[in-house]
Amino acid sequence: EPLPKAQEGPKGPNIKPVTAPSKTALEIDRIRKKRELRRQQQQEIKDMNKLIDPETKDIKKYKSIIAAFVAGIPAGVSNSKKSLSEISQEAAIRVCVRKRPINEKESSLSNFDVVTCRSNASRNALMYVHEPKVKFDMSKDMEHHQFCFDNVFDETSTNEAVYSSTLKTILPQLLNQGRISFFAYGQTSSGKTHTVFGNQSNPGVYHYACKDIFKLIKNDKSLFVTVCFYEIYGGRIYDLFQNKARLQLLEDGKGDIKIMGLQEIQVGSYEDMIRLIDYGFSTRTTASTSANDESSRSHAILQISIRQGDGSIVKGKFSLIDLAGSERASDVNHTDRQRRIEGAEINKSLLALKECIRALNKRQSGAHIPFRASKLTQVLRDCFIGNNSLTVMIAAVSPASDSCDHTLNTLRYADRVKELKPEKNSKL
Numbered sequence: 545e546p547l548p549k550a551q552e553g554p555k556g557p558n559i560k561p562v563t564a565p566s567k568t569a570l571e572i573d574r575i576r577k578k579r580e581l582r583r584q585q586q587q588e589i590k591d592m593n594k595l596i597d598p599e600t601k602d603i604k605k606y607k608s609i610i611a612a613f614v615a616g617i618p619a620g621v622s623n624s625k626k627s628l629s630e631i632s633q634e635a636a637i638r639v640c641v642r643k644r645p646i647n648e649k650e651s652s653l654s655n656f657d658v659v660t661c662r663s664n665a666s667r668n669a670l671m672y673v674h675e676p677k678v679k680f681d682m683s684k685d686m687e688h689h690q691f692c693f694d695n696v697f698d699e700t701s702t703n704e705a706v707y708s709s710t711l712k713t714i715l716p717q718l719l720n721q722g723r724i725s726f727f728a729y730g731q732t733s734s735g736k737t738h739t740v741f742g743n744q745s746n747p748g749v750y751h752y753a754c755k756d757i758f759k760l761i762k763n764d765k766s767l768f769v770t771v772c773f774y775e776i777y778g779g780r781i782y783d784l785f786q787n788k789a790r791l792q793l794l795e796d797g798k799g800d801i802k803i804m805g806l807q808e809i810q811v812g813s814y815e816d817m818i819r820l821i822d823y824g825f826s827t828r829t830t831a832s833t834s835a836n837d838e839s840s841r842s843h844a845i846l847q848i849s850i851r852q853g854d855g856s857i858v859k860g861k862f863s864l865i866d867l868a869g870s871e872r873a874s875d876v877n878h879t880d881r882q883r884r885i886e887g888a889e890i891n892k893s894l895l896a897l898k899e900c901i902r903a904l905n906k907r908q909s910g911a912h913i914p915f916r917a918s919k920l921t922q923v924l925r926d927c928f929i930g931n932n933s934l935t936v937m938i939a940a941v942s943p944a945s946d947s948c949d950h951t952l953n954t955l956r957y958a959d960r961v962k963e964l965k966p967e968k969n970s971k972l
């Protein structure tokens with residue numbers, strides 16, 4: 545029997561080096577290993593896609609059900625936003641929804657778009673969610689849910705458009721004792737922070753609001769602007785202008801809440817204000833290692849006041865609130881005790897918020913409103929009382945099929961805040 549041959553690699557016999565490998569050899573080896581790993585990962589993705597293949601047929605089926613349903617929605621105006629004049633200026637609250645574009649990660653995981661934005665001939669702003677269902681015989685079907693809101697923003701909408709149709713016209717009320725608040729609600733990664741704060745290339749609504757606030761006060765030298773920015777995390781308050789220093793709440797005899805030691809900074813120009821807010825925002829995301837995780841469990845509150853005289857008179861107050869991820873409210877069942885506590889706190893605050901906004905819509909008297917139920921509603925108490933309190937809520941949703949349950953939960957919450965019914969059009 546012939547002796548086994550010495551093992552030969554693709555580049556000749558495998559000879560062990562006598563001396564330590566050179567730097568170049570190590571580098572080549574590193575690159576080779578990296579390439580192999582990449583190839584292996586690509587193969588794994590291919591294999592996975594093969595497994596998903598039978599599902600792709602189901603996706604086609606679901607997509608055709610959606611297409612057939614959408615084709616059957618009565619034709620309406622192409623623009624899904626109501627014109628400003630159609631929305632009553634009197635309305636104390638305005639509830640809007642925004643769908644973000646589907647992202648690459650979702651598409652690569654065989655997600656498809658289950659959200660349709662439309663406005664019908666009566667100019668109702670409608671959002672449909674097409675929920676995948678499997679019937680008893682395993683055949684695929686869908687349930688189509690319809691919701692009606694004051695505004696519906698589709699995936700092509702910009703932050704500027706959101707600002708223009710929600711805040712722009714009511715902001716002048718800040719000179720008239722106005723208390724205006726803007727809440728972004730929704731599951732994590734649905735687009736709340738994108739809407740409120742945005743990024744370099746696409747600034748959030750805060751940016752347009754700041755610009756307009758400085759325009760508002762331009763002609764009155766007795767007016768000036770102050771800003772504070774803080775976060776509520778696990779029921780505790782942290783100042784984003786003081787490197788997340790923890791602050792205490794104090795309640796006076798009248799039930800007014802004061803945050804002790806909160807930095808309230810006077811700003812002289814729009815540019816200074818943006819710089820300051822961006823600084824506070826960076827504190828929010830860089831102060832911890834698991835930044836994303838933490839920001840999804842905190843409410844961020846930015847408050848801009850227009851003051852007069854020595855500053856003790858507050859003319860108007862504008863609050864922007866980037867709420868904790870709504871799915872965190874179900875962390876009440878989490879295995880980790882700390883998570884459970886935080887989840888319970890978020891759950892409490894989102895439920896209390898809903899009740900406070902509902903009460904504002906009915907212009908109920910203060911006594912019956914459950915401010916005390918959470919820190920969030922306690923610190924925002926003055927946003928809900930008074931005759932010139934105006935609230936905008938924007939519910940952000942992902943269009944992905946995997947997020948369907950969360951999307952339905954978000955829309956049901958928004959629907960409860962203001963129970964809008966679509967108007968029937970006699971012509972239809």
Ligand code: ADP
Binds near residue numbers: 735
């Ligand atoms: P949330 O604050 O609700 O957790 P984000 O605002 O951080 O979610 O959004 C998650 C990701 O999706 C971000 O990368 C953001 O830039 C992107 N995104 C969200 N909404 C939009 C939108 N309307 N258009 C484009 N990208 C968006």
Ligand code: MG
Binds near residue numbers: 733736737738
């Ligand atoms: Mg966020």
